[in-house]
Amino acid sequence: MKIGTLNLTSLTKKEKKDLQILALFTSVYCRDHHVGERKSLSRLPQQLVVLERYVCCPDCLDFLEYAIERRLQCPVEEDPNCKHCQIHCYRSGHREKVREIMRYSGKTLIKRGRLDLLWHYFF
Numbered sequence: 001m002k003i004g005t006l007n008l009t010s011l012t013k014k015e016k017k018d019l020q021i022l023a024l025f026t027s028v029y030c031r032d033h034h035v036g037e038r039k040s041l042s043r044l045p046q047q048l049v050v051l052e053r054y055v056c057c058p059d060c061l062d063f064l065e066y067a068i069e070r071r072l073q074c075p076v077e078e079d080p081n082c083k084h085c086q087i088h089c090y091r092s093g094h095r096e097k098v099r100e101i102m103r104y105s106g107k108t109l110i111k112r113g114r115l116d117l118l119w120h121y122f123f
């Protein structure tokens with residue numbers, strides 16, 4: 001767990017929102033694809049306890065944790081947009097997974113009429 005060691009004093013509202021979307025999408029995807037016990041991220045720093053409401057299987061938790069770290073360490077300060085980013089910080093494998101998760105959960109949420117959750121769908 002490295003999230004707890006990241007410096008979050010400068011966490012912006014937008015970053016927090018991005019992380020919530022990430023956690024929401026990962027948990028939607030996981031619920032429909034994986035079986036077994038699901039847990040939320042634990043030992044989160046105060047600024048991120050809001051993410052504890054989203055649960056995933058251990059594999060997806062690993063992925064989510066990685067994705068959160070990447071997002072928080074993103075060097076593109078102004079309006080980062082992973083789709084058009086030249087840096088491609090996700091290691092291969094994870095990049096495919098993040099795409100799959102975003103595509104699947106995006107569609108699922110649209111079908112359920114939860115477009116309000118997608119206003120910031122940027123992957």
Ligand SMILES: [Zn+2]
Pocket residue numbers: 029030031033034056057058059060061
């Ligand atoms: Zn899963």
